[in-house]
Amino acid sequence: MIDWSRLFGFSVNPAEIILRGTVIYWFIFLLFRLVLRRDVGAIAIADVMLLVLIADAASNGMSGDYDSITDGCLLIATLAGWNYLLDLLSFHFLAIRRLVQPPPLALIENGKMLRKAMRKELITTEELKSRLREQGIEDLSEVKIAHLEEDGEISVLRHDGRELEKSSGKSKSKKTI
Structure with missing residues (x-):
């Protein structure tokens, strides 16, 4: 029998998932931005990073490293949210754009x-x-x-x-x- 509450409930505090996702996102973003500035190719660094992180988060959620699908979905939503927010802010604010996109x-x-x-x-x-x-x-x-x-x-x-x-x-x- 399927335990639906274990499958779709939170096994980890949602605030902890958001905090962990946020810290990892910013750590990897800054690492890529400061160390691997332009080595990625035609795809923006933040986009490559997001793909890697989402793949890992989804893998953990699907394989059961989390105890629920909802944990993995919340982590993926947190990562995607930061990526979207950076894109939005860099569109509207030059200072953010300078942080996110290195100048020629x-x-x-x-x-x-x-x-x-x-x-x-x-x-x-x-x-x-x-x-x-x-x-x-x-x-x-x-x-x-x-x-x-x-x-x-x-x-x-x-x-x-x-x-x-x-x-x-x-x-x-x-x-x-």
Whole structure:
């Protein structure tokens, strides 16, 4: 016989679940934001983190590490709530946006590599040149400015005014005005 109250009731104090979810969310968010700033790719760090945390929370809830489904659902709702709140606040408030999304970082200006910025993001000369070659640039002198964007991609504006952007692994150029 199924024990419905054990299955759908709380086995842990709901406030404890919310507090645990909140502390873990912020710990991992700050860790990703400060240590792994741009290594994730085209998906925002908070989104990747949310997926990982939800998968783990859902797994615990489904496998019975919690004593009820409701415990897992509350934890998932707490994590999703923080993610939504950060997105909402970053849309409305510049200070929050600066915390959540790193600004573009110039890596090359007028054909010269900015070594301090490269060191800050642990980007080697070989890695930067490789990423430029992927966009059809063989000589640094062609580059007016190259930025490391918040999603880990490198955007390049050439001296001839063409902006190169990565699309499905192939370079695509567009004229800027």
